[in-house]
Amino acid sequence: MSLISSALSGAAPLASAADARCTPAPLGTTELYVRGTMNNWGAMDDYAFQYQCDAYYLNIDLKGRHEFKVADAAWTDATTFGNGSHTVNHVMVFDGEHTLRLQVTGAGKPATLTLGPRSFVDPHAAPITNPVALSLRFDSRNAAHKKPFGAAPKGSQIDFSVTALPGVSKVTLVIERRRLEGNQEVLEYTEAQRVPLKRGASTKAGEERFTASHRFDEIGVWGYWFDVEIDGRHYALQNNRDTIHWTRERGSMGAATVERQPEALRRVRRFRQTIHAADFKVPEWAADVVWYYIFPERFRNGDKRNDPQPGVARYQNKAVEKHPSWIGKPYVPGSGDGSDDTYNNDFFGGDLEGIIQKLDYIRELGANTIYMTPVFRAASNHKYDTADYHQIDPAFGSNADFERLCAEAAKRGIRVVPDTSLNHVGSDSVYFNRFGNFPAGGAFDGARANTASRWAxxxxLDPSQANPDLQYKGWVGVKDLPEINKQSPDFRKFAYGAKTGLMQTWLDRGASGWRMDVAPWVPDDFWREWRAAIKAHKPDALTVAETWFDSSKYFLGDSFDSTMNYIFRNALLEWANGGESRALVANLELMREAYPPQAFHALMNLLSSHDQARSVHHFGWHQDNDDAAVVRTAKQKQSLAWLFQMSYPGAPTIYYGDEVGLAGGDDPDNRRPYPWADEGGQPDLALLAQMKQLTTMRHAHPVLRRGTLLAPLQVGTHTLVLGRQLGKDWAITAFNNADHAIDVQVDVPAGAPQAWKDALGGAAVKARNGQLTLTLPARFGVVLTGR
Structure with a gap:
């Protein structure tokens, strides 16, 4: 087992490449990453070590306490280094810029990690001084350099153009195909073709233009960059260094950067080109969706007769806890709140009847589609540990209640999209039965592997292991969640492979689509078969993936229509909290370019979720802080985020309770009950009225739902102005995250009107000489429409 020790006193001095102590990298071409709480345990390029002379080095800029391991992208045991063992996380407190130095003699051998002041100088980062190299230009969002724009259907020819001062010897377009498999840790490009660019005259005096075209005849996510030779030296004209939230690959596309070509071409930052099926369609209704996102156990207790009762209901082989009052916080074991030592076994009593009772509320809020986390039978309060896919959990109601919910929702113009995982079940389930709570026949009856089970x-399963915990694989090591073998023909038939499959059954009972949990952990060929089965059964069913990173590979027309848009969430929350507009634009423009328009307009644009702290928490309203100034500022920032969300392409998503100021930090605090007044809560009715005003605005203006998004019209430090077009209808949306009003001047897009109405009832605005002057209020903005 690999070992790791820490020394916080300072990193060892760097050795030069010519030093006699220098040795080859002990792990060969294996790349190591810091993977922990600072990056959601992902293998991100920003956290990749570089080997120099005698050790692996990483410059890092962090603050606060973080847990992490050092590991390769695949979490290979021999190259995963924890604190003293493979399984124990390392913990360090950071305070700004540091250099981490990892000294390891080989895979599976002890290693030493030291943290000290920033001292590592990347030998490949020396500035470029060649004027010809510095003059190289390519912009993937500029028609003068690449057309057509963005994702394209199979069979499309794309034209590329690079400009530079005279002196370039050769420019080659390198086309590479990305491996599509599993999670983003599987990141691999294979060179497909090298296309020489032809030299020609530029429209700009004293400049040369190099052009080439390539036809993309297969769907996929393709990488491309330019190999440029100048004076015998090779340069990479490549993607920029922007960080995209949750995404391993760096680069937001747009204007290229030039760097010396690295020896290891895997370090090149590719531009990405999505090529999707020519017949890729999403349901027509998807672009008009306003989601209401419900964690059923915490939304509304409509039938107290089905509440889980201590001494009667059980959580695996343990007791359950029932909160004495609807208004309270979820229990956190070990926090001193009086709860037991078990997570996710505390219940408030929310159920399907509660949702049915509040359908009119949801409609009046302006939402027209309900997404609810799992409602199938399961031991926990979150229900991702499925016990029986064919039964609604008794604490939520019955199968008939689900059908009644869908029918009553439909009467009000509301669709219902449920959630489940086809990646894992619960250890306490009819399929596994580790605790004997179901009839005999599970794959783990009697807490031992049962290879005779129909579900084996x-x-x-590995019955040769003496320890029961080692006899099966838990998803990401969690033994409460036995991971499903998705290659099993029997499971695939059960899930979707027959007209009476699980997926089809619940669609027939009234569901309008599916949101699928932990999609990246399920093989891509599974999702291809799954989509074909879903669409054959109900063509207008909406398919939504749970992915957090750049989801381009799911939008090729063969798997999903949409995803939970965590890139949008993180980028918008950081900006509304005072961040610079450029970072927001980088993340959003990446999606505008990489995602097919039909998927881009169907994205589930959320701000809060049952997996992340609520937006007001992100904006500074923590726990029960009742400081009036803190609360007021947090709500202002949330209102700004709402305005942006409701006027941007994609489906705005309201997490239950956000609309009335429900606070909550990290899980499980983000799962507090909705503060209904008749249960003793204090909903913020002013916020509720504002949300209704914004949803009304969105529904009233098709251009806000379906209009094409133009390139940003203005990007300031604190301001951002965007343009939309739908036929003759136009919209200009302008936002300001500063704590004071700001005036901006914006050129009206070609073909747009000169007279504009305020969609929220403010004063009309007219352009002068093709330019609008707008006063943007502090922490808010304006939405203008015209034709």
Whole structure:
């Protein structure tokens, strides 16, 4: 087992490449990453070590306490280094810029990690001084350099153009195909073709233009960059260094950067080109969706007769806890709140009847589609540990209640999209039955592997192990969640492979689509078969993936229509909290370019979720802080985020309670009950009225739902102005995250009107000489429409 020790006194001095102590990298071409709480445990390029002379080095800029391991992208045991063992996380407190130095003699051998002042100088980062190299220009969002714009259907020819001062010997377009498999840790490009660019005259005096075209005849996510030779030296004209939230690959596309070509071409930052099926369609109704996102156990207790009762209901082989009052906080074991030592076994009593009772509320709010986390039978309060896919959990109601919910929602013009995982089940389930709470026959009856079970093929069982915990694979090591063998033909038939499959059954009972949990952990060929089955059964069913990173590979027309848009969430929350507009634009423009328009307009644009702290928490309103100034500022920032969300392409998503100021930090605090007044809560009715005003605005203006998004019209430090077009209808949306009003001047897009109405009832505005002057209020903005 690999070992790791820490020394916080300072990193060892760097050795030069010519030093006699220098040795080859002990792990060869294996790349190591810091993977922890600072990056959601992902293998991100920003956290990749570089080997120099005698050790692996990483410059890092962090603050606060973080847990992490050092590991390769695949979490290979031999190259995963924890604190003293493979399994124990390392913990360090950071305070700004540091250099981490990892000294390791080989895979599976002890390693030493030291943290000290920033001292590592990247030998490949020396500035470029060659004027010809510095003059190289390519911009993937500029028609003068690349057309057509963005994602394109299979069979499209794309034209590329690079400009530079005279002196370039050769420019080659390098086309590479990305491996599409599993999570983003599987990141691999294979060179497909090298296309020489032809030299020609530029429209700009004293400049040369190099052009080439390439036809993309297969769907996929393609990488491309330019190999440029100048005076015998090779340069990479490549993607920029922007960080995209949750995404391993760096670069937001747009204007290229030039760097010396690295020896290891895997370090090149590719531009990405999405090529999707020519017949890729999403349901027509998807672009008009306003989601209401419900965690059913915490929304509304409509039938107290089905509440889980201590001494009667059980959580695996333990007791359950029932909160004495609807208005309270979820229990956190070990926090001193009086709860037991078990997570996710505390209940408030929310159920399907509660949702049915509040359908009119949801409609009046302006939402027209309900997404609810799992409602199938399960031991926990979150229900991702499925016990029986074919039964609604008794604490939520019955199968008939689900059908009644869908029918009553439809009467009000509301659709219902449920959630489930086809990646894992609960250890306490009819399929596994580790605790004997179901009839005999599970794959783990009696807490031992049961290879005779009809469901044995669903799991990876190893009865030769003495320890029961080692006899099966838990998803990401969690033994409460036995991971399903998604290659099992029997499981695939059960899930979707027959007209009476699980997916089809619940669509027939009234569901309008599916949101699928932990999609990246399920093989891509599974999702291809799954989509074909779903669309054959109900063509207008909406398919939504849970992905957090750049989801381009799911939008090729063969798997999903949409995703939970965590890139949008993080980028918008950081900006509304005072961040610079450029960072927001980088993240949003990446999606505008990489995602097919039909998927881009169907994205589930959320601000809060049951997996992340609520937006007001992000904006500074923590726990029960009742400081009036803090609360007021947090709500102002949330209102700004709402305005942006409701006027941007994609489906705005309201997490239950956000609309009335429900606070909540990290899980499980983000799952507090909705503060209904008749249960003793104090909903913020002023916020509720504002949300209704914004949803009304969105529904009233098709251009805000379906209009094409133009390139940003203005990007300031604190301001951002965007343009939309739908036929003859136009919209200009302008935002300001500063704590004071700001005036901006914006050129009206070609073909747009000169007279504009305020969509929220403010004063009309007219352009003068093709330019608008707008006063943007502090922490808010304006939405203008015209034709």
């Amino acid at each position: 093929d669903w799991f990876s």
